[in-house]
Amino acid sequence: AVVSTQSTGDFFAGLLLIHVSMSNLRPQKRLAAAVLDCGKKRVWLDPNEISSIANANSRIRVRKLIKDSLIIRKPIAVHSRSRCRVNLLARRKGRHTGTGKRKGTANARMPEKVLWMRRMRVLRRLLKRYREAHKIDKHLYRILYQQTKGGQFKNKRVLIEHIHKKKVLCVDTTA
Secondary structure, eight states, X not given: OOOOHHHHHHHHHHHHHHXXXXXXXXXXXHHHHHHHTSOGGGEXXXXXXXXXXXXXXXXXXXXXXXXXXXXXXXXXXXXXXXHHHHHHHHHHTTTTOSGGGOOSOHHHHSOHHHHHHHHHHHHHHHHHHHHHTTSSOHHHHHHHHHHHHTTOOSSHHHHHHHHHHHHHHHHHHHO
């Protein structure tokens, strides 16, 4: 459809008129934001009552327009965490955690030092309990403690197996 130049010109003139009248409401919007104690973004001016809003040049007149509901404070935009919660539950199941989603190095994500400290604490706790329960004597405790510190046992199961082997060797040598 071809539009005549006359109607196009009228169209742009109308746009210009609307733009000018809307830009004239900047002081009213600023005053309304100050009166309503919110940002300019949250102030809504009734587009059907532009002329009456444009005449409001004081806080008193703006308050009257607010009372008449020509100027309204819009509600705060909701920033929902529901999608984030759903994503977090999926991550706990192991979704969205592939190589493409990782930013830091493996050591930055789960430090080797932290893993080492956890392992040492678990093994040392076990050794202490075995010593207190008289399952191992203080000499064997000291040897196993040093071996644990040297990283000889990768987990609790390996340490317990080693202790059983040592105890069997001790029984064989004494018998």
